[in-house]
Each structure stands twice: as C-alpha cells, then as structure tokens.
Amino acid sequence: MSVHLTDQDQFRDHISTADQRGKRLWIYPQKPSGRFYNYRKYLSYFFLLIFFGLPFLKCDGEPLFLFNVIEGKFIFFGTLFLPQDFPLFGLAMLTFMVFIVLFTAIFGRLFCGWICPQTIFMEMVFRRIEYWIDGDANEQRRLKNRAWDAEKTGKRVFKYSIFFIISFLIANMFLSYILGIDELGKIIVQPITMHKGLFFGLLFFSLVFFFVYTYVRENVCILICPYGRLQGVLLDNKSIVVAYDYVRGEPRGKLSKEIKAESLSDSRETGLASSAKGDCIDCGLCVKVCPTGIDIRNGTQLECINCTACNDACDEIMDKIHKPRGLVRYASELNIREKKPFRFTARMIGYTVVLLLLSGTFLRLFMNRSAVDGTFLRTPGIMYQKIDSQNISNLYNVKILNKSHFALGFDLKVEGEPDARIQMIGNHALHAEKGDYAVGEVFIIMPLSALHKRNTELKIGIYAAGKKMKEIKTNFIGPG
Ligand code: SF4
Ligand code: SF4
Secondary structure, three states: OOOOOOOOOOHOOOOOOOOOOEEEEEOOOOOOOHHHHHHHHHHHHHHHHHHHHHHHOOOEEEEEEEEEEEOOOEEEOOEEEEEHHHHHHHHHHHHHHHHHHHHHHHOHHHHHHHOOOHHHHHHHHHHHHHHEEEHHHHHHHHHHHHHOOHHHHHHHHHHHHHHHHHHHHHHHHHHHHOHHHHHHHHHHHOOHHHHHHHHHHHHHHHHHHHHHHHHOOHHHHHHHOHHHHOOOHHOOOOOEEEOOHHHHHHHOOOHHHHHHHHHHHHHHHHOOOOOOOOOOOOOOHHHOOOOOOHHHHOOOOOOOOOOOOOHHHHHHHHHHHOOOOOOHHHHHHHHHHOOOOOOOOHHHHHHHHHHHHHHHHHHHHHHHOOOOOEEEEEOOOOOOOOOOEEEEEEEEEEEEEOOOOEEEEEEEEEEEOOOOEEEEHHHHOOOEEOEEEEEEEEEEEEHHOOOOEEEEEEEEEEOOOEEEEEEEEEEEEOOO
C-alpha cells in the first residue's frame, strides 16, 4: 500500500512494540468507542457465552464437543471420532486451512479482529478490566510512573488477582474441553492429592494465560501467531483490510482555525472538503487507540489485527469536522487507489475450486462414516479345514471397533452367500462397550460348490440390533 514518506519512516526499521535497540515499548492504547467497537463487544459476548457454555451441553449423555487428546477421543456435535478416523480429521484440517487462505485473501485479518480468542480475551476482557481499574491510557501511564504508594499497590494487587482468577477459569474451561465437564467437576471436589498432575498442569496453564494477558499481550499477534506471520503472502492489493484512504486524506495537516471555519461551512453545504489539504487533520487519534501501537496511515502492516479501533476513532473525528466518515475503513488498495469495487480474482477462484472439492470429499466421507469399523483377517499360518465332503472352513481373527455412544452386540453374515455359515469359537458373543473393541475368532464355513478358485473374496456384513453397520472384505482359501 502507498506510504506517506515524511518523518515517520522509522516504522520500517522496528516493530511497534520495540525500539530500535530491541527494548520493549509498552503500548497504552486509548479506550476505543464507536459503532464497530460496539458490534465487536456484542460478538465477543456471544463467543464468550459459547466458550464457557459449550462444555455443559450434552447429547445422549455425552459432551457435544470433546477434544480428549490424551485418550485420542474427539466428539464433534455429539459424534464420536477415534484415532481410526484420522484420515477424516486430516481432510477436515486441510479443508479448514484452504478456507482460511481463501478467507484471508478476500477479507484480510477479519478473523483476528472479530473472532480470534486471543483478541477477544485481550481486548474485550482483560483490557476492559484494566480500563475499569487503572483508567484510560493517560491514567495508566501516570500510574506506571508513580511511586509504589497504597493506591498503586492496591490497584495492582486487585488487577492481577482478577487477571489470575480469569486465567485460572480459562485454564479450567480448556481442561473441560479435554476431559469433559463431569470429569472436571470430580477433580474440583476431590482432594488435590488424588489429581496432583492435573492440578499442577492447571496451575501451569493458568500462569501461562496470566503471563500472556499481563505481559506478552499484543506481541502474541505480532511475533508469535503463525497466522499473523503468513499475512505477507496471503494478502494482495485486492484484499479487503482496515485501510487509510490516502487519496482522500493526503496531504494531511493540522486544522487551523481559518480552515476549520471554511471546512465547517463548506462541508455543511456540500459534505466535501474544500481546502488544498486532504481530510486527515493529523490528530493522531487513530494511533492513540491502536492496541498494537501502529499508525494505519503508514499502510498495511503486519502488526495490524484489523480491530477497527482506528475506524471508530477516525469516524468520530470526521463527524466532528463535518467530513464524510470512512477515511479509515474496510477497503482494498485497488479500491482506494483506483476507486475500483471488489473483484473476484483468478487466485480467489482457484482457492474456491480447491475448497469446494475438499469440502465435497469431506462431506461425502463424513456422511458415509459408519459407527463401526473392523478387521476380518484369516489367522496366519492356518490353511483351510475340511468339515465334510461338501464343506470347508477358514479360521479368522475378528476385531470390531464400536465408535458409537452405546454398547453394541454384533452379528456377522457372509453377504451374497446364502449357504455360508459363520461360527464363533468359544460361543461368546461379539460385544463392545462404546469406544471399545469386540475381539474374537470365527470360522467361516463355505460349501465347496461356491468356490471356483483357490482364493475367493468374501464380503462380511457387520450387524448391530438387526441393522447393517458396515461391510468389510476378506479372503477365503479353498483347494482351488
Ligand atoms: S491499525 Fe487500526 S485496525 Fe489495525 S490494529 Fe491498529 S487500531 Fe486496530
Ligand atoms: S484519526 Fe483520522 S484524521 Fe486523525 S490522524 Fe487518524 S486518519 Fe487522520
């Protein structure tokens, strides 16, 4: 994006949160306000409700969502996924990544500003508590520089205590997504000595969250987040981002009393600027509210999380000087430079085609996914056995995985071979608890008349409660 080259070019030499020698520059963003901030606030309430509420939702007595990486058990919308579903999971991840690439190519970092949990917790929870306790940016600076008197100590203790409690709560909620809310409830009421490992894990992650929201802050987005680092390759001049309209805003300049009077009278009549200067009055409010400490007028920068605080700040100024809103707005470079509307580029079409193909494949696999999986393998080293002059048998090892939420008993049938029989060894039924295996040995007894070659492929139907759950293939060896 075009850059205003004045005395501010040093922004190219170092990130906004460190000086040229690498020393941390603490950002004190002014409290934002305005329509975008309000929309973001409402959306954040919704996401927080989802984050804290989802673990309590259940389906058939099981959590609606569970990400038990310890036991390799995942539940999405009440459907159980086990490590055997890894191909499906891998495809879902691939589809999601292509979606992110396409979404970013079109909408820039919209996700970062509006949806990302880091931004929501930082800007909508911790930062707002900070404004409430420490006051706005200037008061925060004053508090930082003042001696450790009773007021400063009290405010710091109060703020960090609340920060730690929320961090502890977040760590607990994350644990409930891994273990389930019932398990978490048990851990909470039982003595710590029974769950020492989990307790120290919880404490560790609480401290990590506390450290992130107290000290690391915007540096997560600027330095750590891989998605943020990818922006340089994902964005182009057609991507819609929070941008400064330099065509309209430059040359910027302070609003002198004469120009102010002229501007006010002209703009009331025409709604447009009249002086040789651009619409930017160089008030610096867009910089003061920026939580990553950058000047959006320098163009798209990797620090920008598209939080819209500068949109609101500039709109407020434009309202005051009676100029049209949107000097800082959602726009692409092309839109600003050439006044061209949004266009779907060849790159975006390519991403969309790949995304549709992946989504289609994923949906087909997902819809055909069975609640049962299994293997039906001939026992190694054993040939066929002659039962009588008409029939021979093969011995098999059977392993059936129950991926449903219920215990299941299984029946087996050789499909398309009415004279074939399956005989369990040991007369025990094939039965599996939810998420567990049914294991057994069976004979398949086939009439010689049905075998026309040495190696015959058979289809085995797995039934539960009379319903066919899955069909798997196996081989039957005969005399040939
Ligand atoms: S430049 Fe604007 S949109 Fe970007 S982070 Fe700063 S305030 Fe938010
Ligand atoms: S808030 Fe608007 S008018 Fe003020 S410096 Fe930023 S872009 Fe210019």
